Amino acid sequence: MQRALLEIALVAVLGGVLGAWIVLRRLAFFSHAVATATFPGLVLADAWSVAAQVPALGSGLASAALTERLSTARPRSPDAATALVLVAFLAAGVILASDVFESGAGVDRLLFGSILAVSERDLQITAVAAVGLVALSAACRRSWLAAGFDADTAGPLGVDARRGDLLLLLAVAVATVVAVDAIGSLLAAALFVLPAAAARLLTTRVGSLQAAAVALALLQGVAGLWLAYELDVPPGPVIAVLGGALVALAGLAAALRSRL
């Protein structure tokens, strides 16, 4: 349980810090697609009994690269490209799980997470990724800010927006992959989108958005874990439901504030 708490805390910090950029840069669908696209990699790792992160990362990054490539092809349609890749990778994972490796009951665990079963090694990988990605986020802050505010003028301001955007996509891909063992490939968005979406409704600056997103993600993760333990249900879905509730409450608070 202690390991699970630490794992969810690390993922929550990542979810808050990167989630702020995911929401600001409108990458929610992309982050969901990359997390879902780790599924074939997870099935392979499960069947071969190897560390899940490596094939999941391979699968997630391949989907991110493919999405990026298809998004820039004419006619440009990034959402359609993301949907195409999401469906293709999910279908490949289902075929691998049902017909090639006959993964059976393990599929649920891969799709919805198994935080109570995280190993010491999973925890170490998440910790290293969290430190690295939070540092990357700090280093790229100005680039992501200028490009998000106005991509056309970022270059003349001395910002390499293209490199910054690729690093952001890479960071989102790596972060969602390391979160998959905690909340599963289908629910990763619960910690990477929902807390930041709730925080976005309550804040007016990037710094406060990130701080609020981290706090809400921690609250959501820890409370979800505790509730799941008390109710004897899988933690991933409980964390996701709590995330939805937080967004609803934040929306209500923002609406009340605007009336005052």
Place this chain on the structure above:
Amino acid sequence: MSALVSTASLGGGYRPGQHAIEDVSFEAAGGELVAILGPNGGGKTTLFRALLGTLPIVEGRCELSGRPSYVPQTERSRLDFPVSALDVALMGGYAATPWYRRVSAAARRRARAALDRVDLGGHAGHTFGELSGGQRQRVLIARALTQDADILLLDEPFSGVDHASATHIERVFEELAREGRTLLVATHDIEQARRADQVLCLNRRQVAYGPPGETLGVDVLKRTYGDEMIVIAPGVQAIAVEHHEH
């Protein structure tokens, strides 16, 4: 004063074989305000991209003897982005800041002074998207001032701007020109162009370049605007009718 901007047979575009501008040759000295006059789609923004080196395909010669800064139209920015006026002005200090350093105290002072200069010192903490169109335009000019640019490329700075802001912006332009900076101001407003030192008439290719008294004749304007122009009193006054794409 020597030329800060100099082009010869400058052309270019976004795709091979499809030039958006052609044959642009002009020189602008420090202290000059040059109006880039032309219809929508006439190549004003493309010319700026060519000058900034961000146009994919460029032919001909283009030399800038100073630091350029681009001031876009405010509606191109994300108005829902959670940044203050000071945050935006501070972006002008990014180029001089290595990625591993914080923006320097000197750049912060410059950004605050720039906001003071456009009369928005009291709005530094306001959210950019909540300011009026004219105030947002002034914040973007402050960002260019934080960059300490010698050459300012201003894309339709008076578009959608209230009268008070327009007057203030014109006053700031005069001050900046007096400091020896070159200002290239894209506009489709002929009356605005009459107040410039030089006018570059552009409709995909250069129609004319020179002082307003020499360039803003009905003949040149007809070639610049084509069907978009109405002559009210032949030889005396002409206005351009703007066609917006929705």
